[in-house]
Amino acid sequence: MIRRRLIPYFLLGPGLIWLILFFAIPMYFMGRLALESGTLETGFQFTWEWSNFTDSVSRFDSQFVRSFLYAGTATIVALLIAYPLAYAIAFRGGRWKNALLLAVVAPFFTTYLIRTIAWTTILSDDSFVVDVMRTINLVGEDGRVLATGGAVIAGLTYNFLPFMVLPIYASLERIDERLIEAAKDLYASSRQAFLRVTFPLSAPGVVAGTLLTFIPAAGDYVNAFFLGSINQAMIGNRIQSLYLFERDYPTAAALSFTLMAAILIAVFVYIRFAGSEALMGDEAEDGT
Amino acid sequence: MTLRLTVAIASLAAALALAACGDEGGIEGGGDETEVTTAAAEGEASGDLWVANWPFYIDRNTVDEFEEETGISVKYTEEVNDNNEFFGKVQPQLDQGSSGGRDIMVVTDWMAKKMYDLGYLQNFDTEAVQPAVDNLIPALQSPAFDPERSFSLPWQAGMTGLVVNKAEAPDVTSINDLFDPKYKGKVEMLSEMRDTVPLVMKADGVAPEDATEEDWFAAIDKLGEAADSGQIRKFTGNDYTKDLANGDAVAVIGWSGDAVQLQADNPDIQFVMPDEGCVLWADNMVIPVGAPNPTAAYEWMDYIYQAQNQAQITDYNYYVTPVAGTREVLEKQGSDAVKSDLVFPPEEFTADCSTQDEPPGGPEVVREVEQAFQDVVTGG
Amino acid sequence: MVRAAWNWVREHALVIYAGLAVTYMLLPLFVITVFSFNDPAGKFNYTWEGFTLDHWENAFGISDLTDALITSLELAALSTVISTALGTLIAIALVRHEFFGRRAANFLIVIPMATPEVVIGAALLSMFLIYGITLGFTTLLIAHIMFSISFVVVVVRSRLIGFDRSLEEAARDLGASPFQTFRLVTFPLLLPGIMGAALLAFALSIDDFVISNFNSGDAVTFPLWIFGAAQRGIPVEVYVIATMLFAVTALAMAFTVWQQRRAERLAAVLPDEPASEAPGGPMPIPPAPGSLGG
Numbered sequence: 001m002i003r004r005r006l007i008p009y010f011l012l013g014p015g016l017i018w019l020i021l022f023f024a025i026p027m028y029f030m031g032r033l034a035l036e037s038g039t040l041e042t043g044f045q046f047t048w049e050w051s052n053f054t055d056s057v058s059r060f061d062s063q064f065v066r067s068f069l070y071a072g073t074a075t076i077v078a079l080l081i082a083y084p085l086a087y088a089i090a091f092r093g094g095r096w097k098n099a100l101l102l103a104v105v106a107p108f109f110t111t112y113l114i115r116t117i118a119w120t121t122i123l124s125d126d127s128f129v130v131d132v133m134r135t136i137n138l139v140g141e142d143g144r145v146l147a148t149g150g151a152v153i154a155g156l157t158y159n160f161l162p163f164m165v166l167p168i169y170a171s172l173e174r175i176d177e178r179l180i181e182a183a184k185d186l187y188a189s190s191r192q193a194f195l196r197v198t199f200p201l202s203a204p205g206v207v208a209g210t211l212l213t214f215i216p217a218a219g220d221y222v223n224a225f226f227l228g229s230i231n232q233a234m235i236g237n238r239i240q241s242l243y244l245f246e247r248d249y250p251t252a253a254a255l256s257f258t259l260m261a262a263i264l265i266a267v268f269v270y271i272r273f274a275g276s277e278a279l280m281g282d283e284a285e286d287g288t
Numbered sequence: 289m290t291l292r293l294t295v296a297i298a299s300l301a302a303a304l305a306l307a308a309c310g311d312e313g314g315i316e317g318g319g320d321e322t323e324v325t326t327a328a329a330e331g332e333a334s335g336d337l338w339v340a341n342w343p344f345y346i347d348r349n350t351v352d353e354f355e356e357e358t359g360i361s362v363k364y365t366e367e368v369n370d371n372n373e374f375f376g377k378v379q380p381q382l383d384q385g386s387s388g389g390r391d392i393m394v395v396t397d398w399m400a401k402k403m404y405d406l407g408y409l410q411n412f413d414t415e416a417v418q419p420a421v422d423n424l425i426p427a428l429q430s431p432a433f434d435p436e437r438s439f440s441l442p443w444q445a446g447m448t449g450l451v452v453n454k455a456e457a458p459d460v461t462s463i464n465d466l467f468d469p470k471y472k473g474k475v476e477m478l479s480e481m482r483d484t485v486p487l488v489m490k491a492d493g494v495a496p497e498d499a500t501e502e503d504w505f506a507a508i509d510k511l512g513e514a515a516d517s518g519q520i521r522k523f524t525g526n527d528y529t530k531d532l533a534n535g536d537a538v539a540v541i542g543w544s545g546d547a548v549q550l551q552a553d554n555p556d557i558q559f560v561m562p563d564e565g566c567v568l569w570a571d572n573m574v575i576p577v578g579a580p581n582p583t584a585a586y587e588w589m590d591y592i593y594q595a596q597n598q599a600q601i602t603d604y605n606y607y608v609t610p611v612a613g614t615r616e617v618l619e620k621q622g623s624d625a626v627k628s629d630l631v632f633p634p635e636e637f638t639a640d641c642s643t644q645d646e647p648p649g650g651p652e653v654v655r656e657v658e659q660a661f662q663d664v665v666t667g668g
Numbered sequence: 669m670v671r672a673a674w675n676w677v678r679e680h681a682l683v684i685y686a687g688l689a690v691t692y693m694l695l696p697l698f699v700i701t702v703f704s705f706n707d708p709a710g711k712f713n714y715t716w717e718g719f720t721l722d723h724w725e726n727a728f729g730i731s732d733l734t735d736a737l738i739t740s741l742e743l744a745a746l747s748t749v750i751s752t753a754l755g756t757l758i759a760i761a762l763v764r765h766e767f768f769g770r771r772a773a774n775f776l777i778v779i780p781m782a783t784p785e786v787v788i789g790a791a792l793l794s795m796f797l798i799y800g801i802t803l804g805f806t807t808l809l810i811a812h813i814m815f816s817i818s819f820v821v822v823v824v825r826s827r828l829i830g831f832d833r834s835l836e837e838a839a840r841d842l843g844a845s846p847f848q849t850f851r852l853v854t855f856p857l858l859l860p861g862i863m864g865a866a867l868l869a870f871a872l873s874i875d876d877f878v879i880s881n882f883n884s885g886d887a888v889t890f891p892l893w894i895f896g897a898a899q900r901g902i903p904v905e906v907y908v909i910a911t912m913l914f915a916v917t918a919l920a921m922a923f924t925v926w927q928q929r930r931a932e933r934l935a936a937v938l939p940d941e942p943a944s945e946a947p948g949g950p951m952p953i954p955p956a957p958g959s960l961g962g
Contacts, residue, residue, distance in 0.1 A: 011761035012773055015754035015817050022814040023780050026791035033794045039655065040379060059663075081689060088686035098925055102918070103690045109917040110697060112875050113894045114910045117902065118696035121703065126535055146536065147473065147521050161693065211782065219784025222877060226898070229473075229521045233666055236786045236878075241666045243790060243882060245376045246659075249797065256790040263784065343899070365732060369899050381802065381885070388886045527899035 033253035040247045052254035060238055060255060064262060067234040070149065070224075071217035074156035075164075078213050079206070081157070082164035086205075087198075090172040104165050112159065116226050119155055120146060123227070147229035155223035160216060164209040171205025172198070207274045211267060218263055235259050324407060324439075327575045327582035329416035337584040338363040340374075341394040342571065343526050344549055345444065347604035354591050360584045370479055370525035371399040378576070382408040387576035391585040398482055398644055400440045400572045401433040409439050410575045416586040417441065420593035428570060428610045440572035441589055442610035444545070444602075447559075447630070447641065448483040449566040451542030453532060455556040460539045462563040463491035467510075472519050476531060476540040477511070479523040481661045482644040483567050484511070484541055490564040496645045504647045504657050512664040523665040532557055544630045548606035559630060565640025570610065599623070606630050697914060704907035723904040727912070730905050736893035737909060743805070743889060744873035747812035752866040754813070755820025762821070763828040780818045788815060789882035796883065803885025811883045812876060816869040823868060827861030857934060860927040867924055871917055 034052050038044040057064070089100045107115055122129050123145040130145050145151050175198060183193040221236030235255065242252035343366040351364050368374040374395065381388045382403070395403065403409050421429075421437050434440045452460045457471060466475045478484045486496035488507040514520045521537060522528075529546050531537040533553050544566075547559035575585055591597055595613035602609040603618060603625045618626045625631045647657040707718035728734040761767070762774065780788060792811055796803060835857070839849045877891040884892055894906055 005767070008761040008765035008767040011757040011765075015758040015821075016773060016776065018754060018814060019776055019780065019817060022792060022795075022810055023788065024776065026788075026795040029795040029798050030791040032798065081692075084682065084685055085689040088682045092683055092686070098929075100686065100690065102922060102925070104693060105921070106697060106914070106918060107693055108871055108875065109914045109921070110700060110910050111891050111894065111913070112877050113891050113898070114700055114906065115696045117894075117898065118699045118703075121699055122695065124534055124536065144473065144536075158692075158696075215782050216784050219786040220878075221786065229518070230515050230523060230664075230666065231518055236784070238666055239786050239790055240881065241662070243793060245370075245373050246662055247376050247379060248659075249794070252790065253794055256787050260783065260787045267782075367896065369896070377886075380797070384800065384802070386802070525899055530899070530901055533901070 030253045030256060033249050034257050036250045038250070044249060049250060052250050053258060056251060056255040056258045060235060063233060063235045063238055064259075066149075066232070067218050067236070067259075068262070068266070070153050070156060070232075070234060071214050071220075074153050074160065074217050075210050075214040077153065077157045078161050078164040079210060082161055082209065083168055083206070086165050086169040086172055090169055090175075101166075101169070104162050107159075108162060112222065113226075116155055116159065116222055119151075119158065120226055123151055123154075146227060147232070149228070149232055151227040152224050152232045152234075155227045156217045156220060159220075159223065160213040163212040163216075167208035167212065168202060168205040171202045171208075175201045203274070207271075211270070215263055215267065218266075219259060324404075325410050325577065326413055327410040327579060327585070329413045329583045329586050331583065333358060333360060333581075333584045333587035335581050335584060336361045336363065337392075337581055337588060338365070338390045339392045339394075339588065340365050340367050340390045341443070342366065342368045344529070344546060345394070345571075345601075345605055345607075347600055350592075350597065350601055353597075354588065358584075358587055358591070360587060362588075368394060369527075371396050372479075373525065375399060375403070379408075382406075382576060382578075386578040387580075388578075389580060390576055391579045391581050392573050392588065393576055394443045394571050394573055396480075396482075396569055396571050396644070397431065397433055397440075398646065400574050403574065403576075404434075404439050408577055410577055410579065410582070411438050412441070412575065413582070413586065414438070416583070417589060420586075420589045423593045423595070423611050423613065425610055425612050431570070440574050441593075442570045443573050443592075444605065444607035445568065445570035445610055446607040447544040447561075447566040447568055447633070447638065448478065448480075448487065448541060449544065449562050450560040451528070451532065451540050451547045451550070452558060452560050453535075453538045453554070453556050454558055456535075456538040461560060463487050463541070466539055466541070467514055467519060469519070471539055472517075473521050474536070474538040475514075475520050476522045476524050476528045476537045477520055478528070478541050479525055479665050481658060482646070483569070484523075485661065486567050486642055486645060487541060487562065487564075490640075490642065491562070493564075496567075496642045499645070499648065501647060501649055501653055501657070505660060508657070508660045508664060511661075515664050543607075545605045545607040548628075548630065561629075561637060565642065566638065567644055568638065568641045569644050602631060608633065700907050700914075701911045704904060704911045706904055706907075708904065723908050727905055727908045730903060732888070733890075733893055733897075733903070733905060733909070736888045737890045739805070739887060740874055740890040743808055743812060744870050746809055747816055747873045748866050748870045751813045751816035751869050752820050752862060755817045755865065755869075756824050756862055758817070759821045759824035759828055763825055777818050777821050780815055781822070785815075785878035789879035792879070793882040803883055803887075805887045807883045807885065808880055808887055808889070811879050812873045815876070815879060816872055819868050819872060820865040823865035824858070824861055827858060827864075831857070857931050860924060860931045864924045864928060867917075867920055874913065 032046065033044075035046060035049050036044040037047050037049040037052070085104070089097055089104075093100055121127065124130070125144045125146065133145065145154075179201070180193050180197055183197045184190075188196065219236045219239075221234055221240050224232050224234045224237050236259075239252055239256050239259070242248050242255065246252075337360050339362065341364065345366070346364070351362050354360070355362055367377075374393075378388060378390070378393070387393075400409070417437075420441060424437070424442070428442050428445065429437070450460060450463070450466075456474075457465075460466065460468075460471075465471075466477070485504060485507050486499075488510060489496055489499055489503055492507070492510075494503045494507075511520070515523075522531070524531070524540070526546070528537060528540040528542050529550055532540060532542075532550055542559075544559050547557055550557040573585075573589060575582055579585065592601070593611050595611055595617045598609055598611040598614045599617040599621065602614055603621070603623050606625060606628060608631060615626060615632060629637045647654050703716070704723060705719050705721070706716055707720035707722065728737075758773075758777065762770065762777075789811070792807075792814075793803075796807055801807065831854075836849050836853055839853045840846075844852065875891065876889075877895065880889050880892055881895070888896075890909070894902060897903070897906065
């Protein structure tokens with residue numbers, strides 16, 4: 001009798017312990033590290049160095065702004081691109097649905113780095129694509145695409161697009177078409193039906209998608225590294241540099257914490273605004 | 289609800305307590321006061337050898353020929369792209385007395401000294417390394433940082449100056465030309481502080497060996513402005529070569545030998561000695577602590593320091609060879625390298641060149657300067 | 669009349685748009701595949717210089733690249749097996765059992781997916797640094813398992829939610845023990861979902877760069893090798909291998925989807941409903957929004 005009640009804990013145990021040990025507890029250590037001071041040569045000591053946190057904000061404020069700007073823009077652009085695509089697949093896909101979804105997910109099957117590097121080829125100063133862009137005046141005569149903020153945003157958008165498409169698709173796909181039919185029966189135009197029925201029902205997907213895009217994008221450094229120049233450096237770039245090149249661990253850890261805090265704040269604000277029901281819906285045992 | 293909260297807090301506290309248990313209260317720093325060991329050669333050289341070097345630094349055949357001649361199996365990795373980057377990578381292990389399996393690392397003078405001071409390197413077994421040391425050219429026999437060549441042996445020496453795509457930027461002859469707005473966004477400089485900043489100072493008439501702290505900061509500020517305005521596209525390690533090759537950059541601060549190798553892809557790319565002079569440096573082979581096979585390392589060093597082997601390497605990478613007698617071998621082979629100023633620089637060519645210098649003042653100052661430079665390089 | 673024409677345009681506009689969007693998504697893949705046949709004179713694979721099969725024939729010619737690839741594959745295999753096992757157990761617990769601490773467990777599972785990789789990698793590195801643990805294959809493995817678990821849970825859970833219990837009930841009615849039911853009914857039907865999750869875990873591991881960058885020490889995985897090589901010029905062989913990986917993973921994914929559809933038809937058919945797709949879609953990846961946090 002007692003055994004039965006313990007079963008879930010046995011099932012959960014190994015995995016949860018792993019997550020606690022290697023995800024949750026490291027956060028504590030990063031916090032410790034953030035409060036230390038010193039250098040590689042002299043060693044690092046724990047000195048309650050709160051100044052690391054304030055320093056991280058003041059020294060790197062422009063990167064913070066830039067990161068959120070790039071991530072935000074990329075999220076919006078991704079939403080604009082993804083929603084119609086998800087809609088098309090869900091409602092017009094028919095037997096091509098799986099193939100289309102596969103195509104959306106396909107970029108994941110190549111290494112993240114290579115796909116970003118492929119963009120440097122596509123967007124390089126002498127490439128066909130950029131020439132076309134110059135002709136249609138999207139880019140100035142002498143302009144270039146690489147090593148600009150635009151290129152980084154384009155890269156972020158591309159790399160995180162699947163994260164936007166799939167949740168929106170999932171929630172669109174669950175919509176009972178009869179609801180839309182009902183709306184039309186009640187004399188709603190297609191546009192009204194969309195705005196009043198479809199879109200609100202897909203809101204959970206939109207919220208999930210925007211979060212799944214914005215959060216990793218804000219911390220990304222790969223796109224900035226390959227597609228941008230030093231003026232496009234994002235917070236992630238600096239964290240990487242501080243940990244791995246400069247070996248200034250306290251500053252690095254403090255910066256990392258600050259990034260996480262900033263993202264959490266942004267996310268909380270967003271969720272309050274967009275409604276938390278969508279995200280943390282309570283789960284029933286089976287079925288929905 | 290309160291029960292849940294209590295349990296949550298309790299488990300969090302437990303987790304923290306557990307974590308705090310094993311804590312040492314900080315990370316150990318480097319620079320223990322332990323004695324520097326000597327990497328002794330023992331018996332016949334055999335087994336495996338791991339050499340960690342910079343890219344573009346060796347021809348395709350030397351490693352194979354060495355393996356054939358000695359029976360030693362060589363792992364040659366081109367993993368050093370930048371001194372600081374490499375240091376960052378290996379430091380945690382070196383601190384624990386392990387080299388990660390590497391027997392030889394190749395780092396620039398100042399980094400060799402830094403590593404030695406931190407206790408990360410071993411002294412050479414003087415007997416084993418003597419044949420090689422005997423072959424050193426006079427200019428490199430007794431550098432200030434290692435007068436007796438007790439822990440470093442030059443791999444190649446070189447010059448830092450301008451590497452320019454002559455077709456796109458024909459009139460770049462001085463570092464100051466890199467700040468010319470007409471090349472905006474097509475200029476790159478090295479992330480190696482001790483290359484870039486002295487050059488910028490020289491272009492402004494300041495001799496690096498006499499430079500004051502203010503001079504260093506002033507030069508870094510100048511770089512910062514150029515970076516912010518988008519004049520400088522990037523600060524690079526070896527990757528400027530890629531950007532020159534694909535046209536993303538037209539003029540960069542770069543290393544002499546690279547220019548020659550880039551010419552294979554694009555004959556317009558050339559090394560240009562800046563009007564104000566270049567920076568001279570040498571990259572050195574060092575043996576780290578915990579090197580598994582020093583005996584094989586000495587075998588490698590001796591092999592490299594034989595003139596005909598060295599000739600093969602120099603003929604490929606066009607850097608300045610530290611080995612005496614190489615010139616004659618190359619002449620006999622009829623190699624073009626003999627005629628190149630880059631490989632055998634005549635006096636006048638390097639008359640205005642300086643060696644790499646540290647910022648003046650103690651380690652504190654150096655750190656501040658490095659941090660200021662780093663802020664510019666990583667964007668801010 | 670005009671209305672009909674307008675509707676026609678609108679209807680096709682969406683499809684045309686979808687076509688364009690998909691082309692956009694596949695563009696880099698196309699470039700990668702094409703450039704794997706490139707024959708550059710120098711070290712750099714940036715401009716098209718000529719067609720050759722050389723690099724395909726000699727794809728594994730660069731020894732440290734091949735070593736890195738092998739390391740990646742080993743890492744991914746181990747990480748997949750362990751994380752799929754751990755994750756599946758968690759998913760079963762979360763869906764099939766009521767217990768105290770469920771919300772907290774749920775929260776802990778979801779949070780890693782919503783944290784930037786930089787922060788996860790940096791935190792793990794911080795812990796390793798403070799304990800003075802040598803970075804290498806082991807630390808990489810630990811990290812990879814850690815971030816894979818959450819994704820496995822989400823995928824398997826969405827499969828479990830759509831699972832038709834009546835089949836299990838039927839088996840019990842026919843005299844099967846709980847264990848037999850699990851073995852003969854539940855598990856086989858769940859298997860495609862688990863396979864899908866495993867595939868996802870595998871792909872995540874092979875592809876991971878950021879977290880590996882922070883926690884690899886001397887170990888070199890395929891993406892890490894590429895990052896290092898990016899400084900000096902990426903050899904064509906990398907493009908070849910990337911194309912191969914893509915082809916293999918795509919095929920595996922297509923296979924899994926096909927299997928899943930079969931399983932769905934078997935598991936989700938109720939007497940008065942036609943075979944329909946289980947919630948969460950045919951693909952293993954989309955976390956249905958309600959189940960993201962729920």
